Amino acid sequence: MAPSLELIGVSKAFGAVQALRGVSLALHAGEIHALAGENGAGKSTVVRIIGGEHQPDEGEVRLDGEPVRFGGPRDAQHRGVAVIHQEPTRFPDLNVAENVFMGRQPLRKGRRVDRRAMYRRTAELFETLGVPLDPALPTRGLSIADQQIIEIAKALATEARIIVMDEPTAALSNVEAERLFRVARTLAANGAALLFISHRLEEMYSLCQRVTVLRDGSPVTSERMTDIDHDTLVRSMVGRSVEQLFPKRETKAGAEVLTVRGLTQPGVFRDVSFAVRQGEIVGLAGLVGSGRSEVARAIFGIDDRESGTVTVAGRVLPKSNPRAAIAAGLAMVPEDRREQGLILELPIDRNTSLAQLGAVSRWGLVRSGRERSVAAEWARRLGLRFGGLGDPAGTLSGGNQQKVVLGKWLATKPEVLIVDEPTRGIDIGAKVEVHALLSDLAASGMAVLMISSELPEVLGMADRVLVMHEGRIAAELSRTEANEEAVMRAATGSAA
Amino acid sequence: MRDRLLRWETILLVLCVLVLAYGAISTDGFAEADNISFLLLDYSEVALLAFALLPIVLTGEIDLSVASVLGFCSALTGALWNGGMPFETIVPLVLVAGVVLGFINAVLIVRFGLPSLAVTIGTLGLYRGLAYVVLGDGAVTGFPSTYRPLATASIGFLPYVTILVIVIGIIAMVVVHYTPVGRALYAIGLGEQTARFSGIRVDRIKMSLYLVSGGLAALASLVFTLRYNSARADNGNGLELAVVAAVLLGGVSIFGGRGTVFGVATAVLLMAGLRNVLFLGDVSNEIQNVITGLLLIVSVLVPASVRLLARRRRERPAAEPTLDEEEPCPTPTVSSQRS
Structure with missing residues (x-):
């Protein structure tokens, strides 16, 4: 057949x-x-x-x-x-039966919806499936x-x-x-x-x-x-070979600058503990939904956490306070560049200064000259391709937008940099540039925590790999131990 | 973006000059000092409330309760004066009362996360109702003649109150356009999540905007009460419409993130001038309302359509090369949410 x-x-x-x-x-x-x-x-x-x-x-x-x-x-x-x-x-305000028959409602005379037939047939379908679900229940919730x-x-x-x-x-x-x-x-x-x-x-x-x-x-x-x-x-x-996409430089790890102990938020992540040292790139791997980004957001203070401590360069961070995190030397390039990293309608220079408005101000007033020169400096150092610093960030290509986000955070002179999906949606050329930048930053002593769904990126860039599975750190692998199979095994929760 | 806004403000300024010039040339009594003072005084409360509303609208929120706060504070002034309290004590109390009403708005909107439109429509009714509870239907007059001239007298054609309005306007201008907080207002309006990720204390800023709004409304209520020498629960009834109109006419986007203090100030002056010219020309109140209403619609329509046209022109050629941006096409090297 x-x-x-x-x-x-x-x-x-x-x-x-x-x-x-x-x-x-x-x-x-x-x-x-x-x-x-x-x-x-x-x-x-x-x-x-x-x-x-x-x-x-x-x-x-x-x-x-x-x-x-x-x-x-x-x-x-x-x-x-x-x-x-x-x-x-699709239609949260309609009930179960209306959703099941959306667009194909049984009709009776006068083209009116035959609700009784609709409920009966929905109940029959659920019976076939062996699931007790009330056809009249609203779908919302x-x-x-x-x-x-x-x-x-x-x-x-x-x-x-x-x-x-x-x-x-x-x-x-x-x-x-x-x-x-x-x-x-x-x-x-x-x-x-x-x-x-x-x-x-x-x-x-x-x-x-x-x-x-x-x-x-x-x-x-x-x-x-x-x-x-x-x-x-x-x-x-x-089983794919790691390409030469990853200009990884060997560095010597220094003092511990980011320490996370027992971080817990019920239903999201549990008992997450790890440390990142100067000069080190630590990869945080795991499947979508394993809690990687959520851990990063809680560390930075965007999301709440129930318990656990975060220490940056000796300072214990308060909960839910990104401002304190930034002041302590933490920077975070978030997952969603357009919604969390940039304000697309604002010019490049104003985006660059956004995380450190205090630093470009004097006597409570923003010095636009200073703002501009900071933006110009980072645009140059990151090789940003742009028309003018007054152009809205939304007019740039994805890779260049990501450089603006990186510049914005590097301008705060952080000790620890968290990057969440640093190369998502950008082209290969920009990708290599971002990787080279991360490598250089680590070589100059910065501690980098890199979250990525791309295994080759994690393996190519990280000195150590933490693998999350269902909200917990399932494995910690050294650069020599880490390979795609080991990471995937830990990420899918199968025994080693 | 900046050029386009400037253009709208230029149009406003030109309109404003035209209206004033028309008044001066063709309307008897327009250019006299007394009339100019009256014109300026007439819109001083609107100006104060508009300066309070502007930063709130910049963050994408709204406060429709401003005129009711004014009404409540006026009623409170009357009740306390009736009770024999010295005016020097009433002033700080009323200012605090305004801030408290703003705080109630702030708690409901920021702490409980309720939509500001719904909350402030609610408190618009609530505060006005409380004003009647405090003072009832009557009016309280006979405020001390030592203070009344502050709200009515002028230096030449320039009323003291207008000097107050200008000072508040300059403060608003500095804060909105030249301070980190001002930058934060625009950032919140255009991208609240990004603002939070950038360490901007979004909640704290929004809270304080409503406190300031309450305080300014209380200040406006003192001006209003002394100016008319009358404290009533219905003082400033419906004034929120004029305030919202001034803010929108000033080129401020109701969705947040766009607008300037200069635009709002020009819009208030334009509205005051227009109403005065129509008033002197014996145009009926109804027609005056029709004209102001039309002006408001045009003011929202023109910048919006200009922006729409500009965006269409910009986006069409840009749509092609950003293919690598689009989530739904999975590439071998780019990971998307679902595989």
């Missing part, structure tokens, strides 16, 4: 970036198929192609053996494809797990035969995930073909029959789950 859905040699490029290269994948009725790979390996692009959002540049999509070309997400839906997103709700069930019920209501679950368990508790697995098995038993995406290897082993691994947009392997062991799977996901 032909597979329910098949990708054959599919390639897809976005501009100069090749997202997928010759990916083939077959989803069979009654089977749950795992799609594995690092962040950026191309999994989301596969999902979007199956869901009809993107068209392949090369290769073809086949439905029951027949080549098809989806005219868009709605077309794909009509042909029986449903995609369940990680955080799905429902857990993400319940919202996903609604999406699945919606898929069933459209008689979807191909169901894609895009990292559904990332935000679920273990109990909720178990319930989701039961539902997935029921769907498969009823003849649907499922594609399941997850970072958690143990889930793939317990749920899926087959796995396809992507790396850098290319298919690495496609095996039956029973034929591939844990180590081989991890290696096939990450």
